[in-house]
Amino acid sequence: MTGSALCRDCAAAVRGDSPRCPKCDSRRLFRHPELHALPIGHIDCDSFYATVEKRDRPELASLPVIVGGDDHRGVVAACCYVARMSGVRSAMTIREALDRCPDATIIRPNIAKYKEVGHQARAIMEAFTPLVEPISIDEAYLDLTGVEERLSISPAQALAEIVHRFERDLRITASIGLSYNKLLAKIASDLDKPRGFSVLGRADGAAFLAPKRVTILWGVGPALERRLFTDGITRVGDLQDKDEHWLVKRYGAMGRVLFNFSRGEDNRRVQPESVSKSVSSEETFDWDVTTLSALSQELRPLAEKVARRLEREGLLGRSVVLKLKTRDFQQLTRSRRVEPTRSAETILAAGMALLEREADGRAFRLIGIGCTDLTHPDSAPDPELDLFGA
Template sequence: MTENPGGTPAHPLPLCRDCGARAPARRDRCARCGSPRLVAHPELDRLAIAHIDCDAFFAAIEKRDNPQLRDLPVIVGGGRRGVVSTCCYIARIHGVRSAMPMFKALEACPDAVVIKPNLAKYSEVGRQVRERMLALTPLVEPVSIDEAFLDLTGTQRLHRASPAETLAAFARALEADLGISASIGLAPNKFLAKIASDLDKPRGFSVIGAAEARAFLAERPVGIIWGIGKVFQAKLAADGIRTIGQLQAMDPTDLLRRYGALGQRLARLATGADDRPVSPDRGAKSISAETTFDTDIAGLDRLRPILRELSEKVSQRLKRAGLGGRTVTLKLKTADFRILTRSRQLADPTQLADRIFRAGDDLLGPEADGRRFRLIGIGVGELADAGSADPGDLLDAGAGRRARAEQAMDKVRDRFGTEAVELGLVHASRARRTPGRPDEA
């Protein structure tokens, strides 16, 4: 599977990840530099689909910029009422995980250094990483700020190296030039590449070949399959299905009958089959904004101004991106950490804060029944080009007037700053609301 420095003469020569040498191993070490970080696999020089995932990205950047943090547990996230955005591997040893409530993270690791996220800095480093990926191949499909799929098919002549050699050189340059590390998965398709990149973190380079895929997957839990969340895992477990091997043994027709289209997908992925291309045009599926309160709050009169402010943030992001969206989704997190989502589909795509807020406000009303909430968010999905957004509304005589007013406010904000013009509702929110922290959108 990976990290197998042995092999037979028929196999490709092991690749040293530290110096790039291709030579027979000597006592499981590189013959040139003595490094034990070798990767060998029968299909090493035939595979071209990769998943690259930067290791503990936010925390790694903070440690790079402050060497005094190097040997300390670091958590990047909001205040005590917030959640963990990411944490270093030292903190993970103590049980800290991304998306964990901050108070639980500090209970698990009370000596951790907590750092407020600096999204502008992380975005700049993410841009630099993305540029380096694009220098390897134009077929880069971003997954998030710090990870992506790459298809290096046909790049051997350009780089004068196999995809595996090119990826190893990329990882070395990332550490030398940007001071961060990444883990790499190499496989015949995206599904297996994503699994491979998680096998040996941090600084991993793992390979899953086509010939071994079925046997490799057989003992793995069904939860490693994309799209299989906790609820569906529980449903599968209730049906006696816990491993991928059990899925492999089932008739695909039976899976389709039981679970519909998802069952058909399970039948394919269980054998390691995945024909999805690496698509550089995938783009964002939604744009959202949310905030976590330092103290739980309740009541429509307190939540509405915050919802309006978040709607304006989403609107600004849509306008900057030249997009509109048809589906508005409200997100709430209760005091006991239950997440509620409510959605409404609009007749036409929108990028206007007024329409986003009005849809979100209709969804918020029934939920603001006295319960206390620790988070509220609003998002827009089903994104489309801005040219199709916000046509005239014959049923709402005031819609055109409100749209023109919002456009006028946008012009003032573009010239004098985002706070140059505020609605009374938003101003009241900032003046009297319980302090909260904006979460990463």
């Protein structure tokens, strides 16, 4: 790809240093030395819940909107950028949010609607590459390696066209991060919101990260940040100065991750959902969830989704796996053997038995459930034969 710039409105590659796109006359041109050579993208929808609500209620387009509880209870699940200008943030109590932005319109969340739009957005992404790894309902990684051979456009152009289709077909906006790995693509997508397009190339990574707080790195939550601070490590540059052996000795396996991430190195691949080894479904919360009742409410629709996928793939699961992630990104995985099944009730019952042991008041940001040790019905053992030891 010889184009030196990208038009963010029509996705054209623009040669030379013209201030306007020759195709659509837009001034929204983006330039970077590695622009058309980087394959990994991260797309993050802008204030997704609030944007969908404003789409469906045009009279609120220029007004502050908060998606969350009612006037007296609950927390902010999402808010538009107008509300953010008044200091409103996700996970803030509704009462505090209204103190800061008393003119805001409060809308109760409609998760089913948001999921439908999220699925439509994923379908648009998958039209450009099968390598789409959803992170939550409104964001995903994409590996666009080979898109130039298939579609005669660069990965950067593909990302711009995807977001253009979001705006045209779904009437939502999104921000783009482009890099050579997942870590930096995710970081880049947060740099220029809303409707942003940011690039972190191979020549940028380590130097860009050095002055940033360690919390910019994936996996560094409040608990790990406190441990790092105790050791005098507050910036990524402090990690860059540390020997890998020292970091591993001090922080275990996470020490090696910190050593690599601090230098802009990340060998994780973009992993689309696969049924070859497991079938699972998970949900990332917009606020921390601590109670068994709230967690169990999220578990049922996930179990039903897993059951539908097993049915569609003609598979049975012989182990149920529960996945939880704490607010400081500690991941817990628990499993239980079951008779070969694709029943949502069986999957849910096993998941609930595992969940009851873990829901002890800790704050969780993600819950998931799935089946592993998959088999086809004609190869599954007869439960009655197993019962009698035949």
